[in-house]
Each structure stands twice: as structure tokens, then as C-alpha cells.
Amino acid sequence: MTHLTGQTTARGAALLADPLLNKGTAFTRRERAELGLEGLLPPAVETLDEQVTRAHRAFLGYDKPLNRHIYLRQLQDTNEVLFYRLVTAHLEELLPIVYTPTVGEACRRFSEIYRRPRGLFLAWEDRDRFHEILHNRPHKGAVEVIVVTDGQRILGLGDQGVGGMGIPIGKLSLYTAIGGIHPARTLPILLDVGTDNEELLSDPRYLGRRERRLTGAEYDEMIEAFVSAVETELPGTLLQWEDFATAHARPILTRYRDRLLTFNDDIQGTAAVVLGALSTACRVSGTPLPEQRLVVLGAGSAAVGVADMIRAALVDEGLSDEAARRRFWFVDVDGLLIGARTGLSDEQRVYARADDEVAEWDGTGLAEVVRRVEPTALIGLSTASGAFTEEIVRQMASTCERPVVFPLSNPTSHSEADPADLARWTGGRALIATGSPFPPLKVDGREAPLAQANNVYIFPAMGLAVAAGGATRVTDRMLVAAARAVALRAADEAAGLPGPPPLLPAIGGMREAAREIALAAALAAVEDGVAPRATEAELRAAVATAQWTPDYPAP
Ligand SMILES: NC(=O)C1=CN([C@@H]2O[C@H](COP(=O)(O)OP(=O)(O)OC[C@H]3O[C@@H](n4cnc5c(N)ncnc54)[C@H](O)[C@@H]3O)[C@@H](O)[C@H]2O)C=CC1
Numbered sequence: 001m002t003h004l005t006g007q008t009t010a011r012g013a014a015l016l017a018d019p020l021l022n023k024g025t026a027f028t029r030r031e032r033a034e035l036g037l038e039g040l041l042p043p044a045v046e047t048l049d050e051q052v053t054r055a056h057r058a059f060l061g062y063d064k065p066l067n068r069h070i071y072l073r074q075l076q077d078t079n080e081v082l083f084y085r086l087v088t089a090h091l092e093e094l095l096p097i098v099y100t101p102t103v104g105e106a107c108r109r110f111s112e113i114y115r116r117p118r119g120l121f122l123a124w125e126d127r128d129r130f131h132e133i134l135h136n137r138p139h140k141g142a143v144e145v146i147v148v149t150d151g152q153r154i155l156g157l158g159d160q161g162v163g164g165m166g167i168p169i170g171k172l173s174l175y176t177a178i179g180g181i182h183p184a185r186t187l188p189i190l191l192d193v194g195t196d197n198e199e200l201l202s203d204p205r206y207l208g209r210r211e212r213r214l215t216g217a218e219y220d221e222m223i224e225a226f227v228s229a230v231e232t233e234l235p236g237t238l239l240q241w242e243d244f245a246t247a248h249a250r251p252i253l254t255r256y257r258d259r260l261l262t263f264n265d266d267i268q269g270t271a272a273v274v275l276g277a278l279s280t281a282c283r284v285s286g287t288p289l290p291e292q293r294l295v296v297l298g299a300g301s302a303a304v305g306v307a308d309m310i311r312a313a314l315v316d317e318g319l320s321d322e323a324a325r326r327r328f329w330f331v332d333v334d335g336l337l338i339g340a341r342t343g344l345s346d347e348q349r350v351y352a353r354a355d356d357e358v359a360e361w362d363g364t365g366l367a368e369v370v371r372r373v374e375p376t377a378l379i380g381l382s383t384a385s386g387a388f389t390e391e392i393v394r395q396m397a398s399t400c401e402r403p404v405v406f407p408l409s410n411p412t413s414h415s416e417a418d419p420a421d422l423a424r425w426t427g428g429r430a431l432i433a434t435g436s437p438f439p440p441l442k443v444d445g446r447e448a449p450l451a452q453a454n455n456v457y458i459f460p461a462m463g464l465a466v467a468a469g470g471a472t473r474v475t476d477r478m479l480v481a482a483a484r485a486v487a488l489r490a491a492d493e494a495a496g497l498p499g500p501p502p503l504l505p506a507i508g509g510m511r512e513a514a515r516e517i518a519l520a521a522a523l524a525a526v527e528d529g530v531a532p533r534a535t536e537a538e539l540r541a542a543v544a545t546a547q548w549t550p551d552y553p554a555p
């Protein structure tokens with residue numbers, strides 16, 4: 001409880017060394033006298049707001065994003081209340097540093113910039129002792145949310161081995177900053193199953209196991225050992241799978257989603273935010289969802305997850321499943337998904353087009369698909385930087401009045417297009433959302449913020465929903481409800497605003513948005529019978545109470 005209430009028996013240097021109890025220069029004179037801190041701090045006593053101002057200046061003193069990231073991580077490891085107060089006060093400015101794109105660089109250079117430990121590293125050799133090792137977590141007591149990765153598909157950067165730990169740390173920082181999950185109740189976990197990244201294997205500084213990745217039955221055994229340790233030691237914890245390679249992501253989700261409280265953020269979180277942004281785009285363009293023709297670049301777990309949720313929404317709107325499937329054309333590194341393709345997974349095969357459709361085509365690459373299909377929406381989850389070329393986008397814009405173009409791959413260096421180019425090539429007609437942040441566009445002399453269709457709109461709110469409503473499973477309906485709440489909030493914010501309506505809610509208001517999204521998901525959990533009965537008013541109050549605000553406990 002200590003770390004939740006701030007009540008502690010720690011004194012002196014030990015107190016200052018605990019990031020969840022340390023107030024730094026905000027310890028009052030009386031506290032300094034009572035807690036053995038005299039002489040350990042410079043004399044000035046600051047308020048939290050004064051500390052935030054000072055920390056923000058120090059942050060701005062670093063030019064390079066990675067150095068800013070390192071500064072923030074150090075602040076987090078020194079004084080968490082101050083870190084979270086700073087992040088929440090400057091969310092829009094700090095999000096790209098804590099999260100994509102800079103977190104990608106932090107993962108790539110994890111071993112080089114490593115300073116202090118955070119979270120748990122679980123290695124294959126210890127698979128029989130995961131239960132014990134979970135006891136070594138820094139904060140005892142219940143854990144509300146775990147984010148776990150095995151580092152194999154970190155953003156669009158591929159295998160980063162233990163460097164992938166940057167992602168669970170970054171995502172959980174946002175569970176706290178946006179969702180309000182208390183930092184003592186979060187736990188980042190890296191499953192070290194080795195790496196196939198040659199550069200890392202030959203780097204003497206690499207901090208992970210210098211072994212090739214586990215595969216097959218051993219890999220499955222590792223995952224099972226981990227899940228059963230979580231089930232036994234931390235029952236009721238929300239377990240989020242993050243940045244697993246497609247070969248593992250879906251099978252793990254299928255295996256465990258009905259067994260414990262769990263979801264895959266890349267598959268399900270991404271789907272919800274994209275459905276939210278697409279719903280807004282449909283409203284703005286006047287082309288209803290069932291009339292959209294969707295070309296999706298990339299057929300990995302993220303892309304298929306997105307299509308599955310849009311397909312379910314189409315069926316909800318009255319289309320047959322077959323008709324819904326026919327609204328999609330999937331293009332991957334080998335071209336259009338068609339029946340004749342071998343090696344497609346069952347999930348991909350759902351979207352394979354009939355072979356005779358392409359009989360007369362000049363190949364099945366993206367350019368030809370766009371020329372033939374005349375899509376109204378182009379969604380990129382391919383990791384292929386610049387794949388939405390001028391030729392392709394101009395072609396699309398020649399047959400569609402308001403082309404929906406979502407280059408969603410992260411980090412920025414992997415985006416399928418630069419939004420400023422998309423706006424130029426389409427004469428400002430494109431409805432754009434990106435995965436990583438981009439500067440606002442200039443529209444009619446005004447700055448128009450770009451929608452960042454990133455699962456950050458969803459996962460912190462799911463954590464809050466579960467904390468407030470006590471769900472025991474994450475159901476599809478909870479995610480669809482979250483998607484609807486995102487679209488609703490965007491529409492509310494757009495009302496009365498000059499200029500083009502934003503496709504997603506403003507980043508600066510994400511904490512408030514998270515409450516609305518969480519409420520919608522919590523209500524859906526009750527409807528699905530996976531959470532105790534509660535009225536909307538009760539859940540609204542529970543969500544507000546559950547959302548922690550960073551502040552020092554009264555002296
Ligand atoms: N905006 C967001 O919230 C999210 C974005 N993403 C991004 O989506 C991307 C993909 O993630 P996953 O599906 O897990 O990855 P993945 O590696 O499993 O899938 C990539 C897919 O793209 C295809 N591809 C690769 N190069 C291509 C090319 N040059 N042309 C056409 N297709 C190509 C591959 O064949 C594969 O089907 C990543 O960059 C990730 O950062 C993922 C989750 C959330």
C-alpha cells in the first residue's frame with residue numbers, strides 16, 4: 001500500500017531513492033526534519049508546479065529527441081509524480097518523445113542508453129521459476145495492467161531483442177498519464193526468447209541473451225509458463241500483448257482470450273482506433289461505410305485485425321459476411337491476396353480475391369490495384385516507407401472526391417506517406433490519419449491538426465474501463481464500443497470548430513476522452529456479462545474515481 005498512499009517508514013536517502021515516494025525539492029521543511037532529509041536537498045522548497053516548470057525547461061535544454069527521452073526516463077526513475085505531472089501538462093509535446101517515434105530509437109539503442117532497471121525480464125532458462133520471479137516486482141500488491149513483449153516486431157523496426165522493453169515501459173507510461181492507472185499498479189515485462197537480429201547478436205554491448213529466438217514447441221512452452229505464472233500470482237490483471245510478430249500474435253490471442261483478461265493491442269487496439277477514425281471520415285465525406293472500397297497495404301496482424309473489425313461493423317450495418325469481405329483488397333509484399341496465393345494464413349485467406357478478378361490485370365502491385373479497384377480508402381500497415389507514392393495517390397484522387405488515406409505504420413521513418421505530400425497531391429481533399437505524429441497541415445491559412453490514428457486512443461482507456469468496472473475478459477463488443485466512443489468524441493469536439501473537422505479527438509484532451517471511452521467499454525462489458533452489473537451513473541463515477549491524477553500526498 002505504501003506506494004499508493006505515500007505512507008512510508010522509509011527515511012533519508014532511501015526515501016529519495018524511491019521514485020514513487022520521492023518529492024525531491026517539494027519536501028517541506030517540516031518533512032525534511034521529520035524524515036531525515038536535512039542536508040540531502042538544496043534549501044529551496046518548491047511546489048509541484050514549480051518543479052514542473054523547471055523540469056520542462058531542463059527537457060527543452062536537450063535538442064535531440066533521444067536525449068529528451070533519456071531525460072524523461074531518468075525523471076520517471078527519480079520522481080514519478082513529477083514525471084507524470086509534466087507529461088500530462090504537456091501531453092501533445094511529450095507524447096512523441098515518450099512514445100512513437102522516439103521510443104523506437106530508444107528500443108534500437110536500448111543497451112547503449114540503459115541506465116536503471118524497470119519492469120521484469122523473464123528468460124527461457126527461468127521458465128520453471130516465473131512464479132517466484134514475479135514476486136521480485138518492485139511494487140508489491142495487485143497489478144492492474146501488464147504490457148508484455150518478446151521484442152520481435154517493435155513498431156516497424158523488426159526484431160529488437162531485449163531492446164523491445166522500451167515499448168512496454170512507454171505504453172504503461174501512457175496507461176498512467178492518460179488512463180490514470182496508478183504507476184505502482186503497472187508492470188512492464190520483456191520475455192527474452194533470444195533474437196535473430198544479427199547486429200544485436202554481434203554487438204558486445206547487447207544486454208539480452210545472445211541466443212537465436214526460440215521457436216515451435218519451446219516458444220509455446222515459454223508463453224504458457226508465463227501466462228500460468230500471471231494467472232496464479234496476479235489473477236485479474238489485464239494482460240496486454242504488444243509487438244509480437246504476426247506468426248505469434250494471433251495464435252497467442254486465440255489461445256488465451258477466453259482464459260484470462262487479455263487483449264492484443266496491435267490487433268484489437270489498432271482496429272478500434274482505425275474504425276473510429278474511419279467512421280468520422282465516412283461522415284465527413286458523405287460516403288457511408290458500406291460504400292467504401294478499402295485497399296489495405298500490409299497483411300500482418302495489425303492490418304488483418306483492422307479489417308476484421310471493419311468487416312464486423314459492415315455486417316452490423318446489414319451486409320452479409322461475404323459482401324463485407326468483398327469491400328477489401330489486401331496487398332502485401334508479394335502483391336494482391338488472391339486465392340491462388342500459397343502460404344496465406346486462415347485469417348488472411350478470408351480476404352483473398354478471386355483469381356479471375358486479376359486475369360486481365362497488369363500485375364497485382366499496389367499501383368495496379370489502385371488503378372483497377374478505384375478505392376475510396378487506402379490504409380497502410382505495411383512498414384513500407386513511402387509506399388503511397390505520388391502516382392498512386394494522384395490516381396486514387398482522380399476517381400474519388402474525398403480519398404481516405406491512412407498511412408499508419410510506425411515510427412515516422414516507416415510511414416507510407418508524408419501527410420503534407422498527401423494534401424498536396426490531392427489538392428487538400430484527402431482525409432488523412434497517420435500512425436505517428438506529424439506537424440499540422442496549413443489549410444486556408446490556418447493550422448489543422450492531423451489525426452494520429454494510433455492505439456494510444458484505446459489501450460489506456462481499456463485499462464481504465466477494467467479498473468473501474470471489474471471486467472474479467474476483454475470482449476469484441478468492448479472494443480467496438482471504444483471505437484464508437486472515439487468517433488462520438490471527435491464529432492463533439494468538431495462541432496463549432498472552424499476548418500476541416502478532425503478525424504480523432506484532440507491529443508491534449510486525451511485524459512477526458514479516455515474517461516468517455518472507458519465508460520463505453522465498461523458498459524459493454526456489463527452487457528456482455530463479463531463485469532458485475534452496474535448502472536451507467538455508477539460506472540461513470542467509478543471511472544472518474546479510478547483515474548489517478550499525479551499529485552503528492554498531503555504532508
Ligand atoms: N498506428 C497504429 O496504432 C499501429 C501501427 N502499426 C504498424 O503497422 C505496421 C505493421 O505491423 P504488423 O502487422 O504487426 O507487421 P507485420 O510485419 O506482421 O506485417 C507487415 C505486412 O506488410 C507487408 N509488407 C512489408 N513490406 C511491404 C511492401 N514493401 N509492400 C507491401 N506490403 C509490404 C508484409 O507482407 C506484411 O503483410 C508496423 O509498422 C506497426 O508499427 C501496428 C499497430 C498499431
Ligand SMILES: CC(=O)C(=O)O
Pocket residue numbers: 100154155156243265266409410435454455456
Ligand atoms: C502503435 C503500435 O502499437 C505499433 O506501431 O506497434
Ligand SMILES: [Mg+2]
Pocket residue numbers: 155242243265266
Ligand atoms: Mg504495437
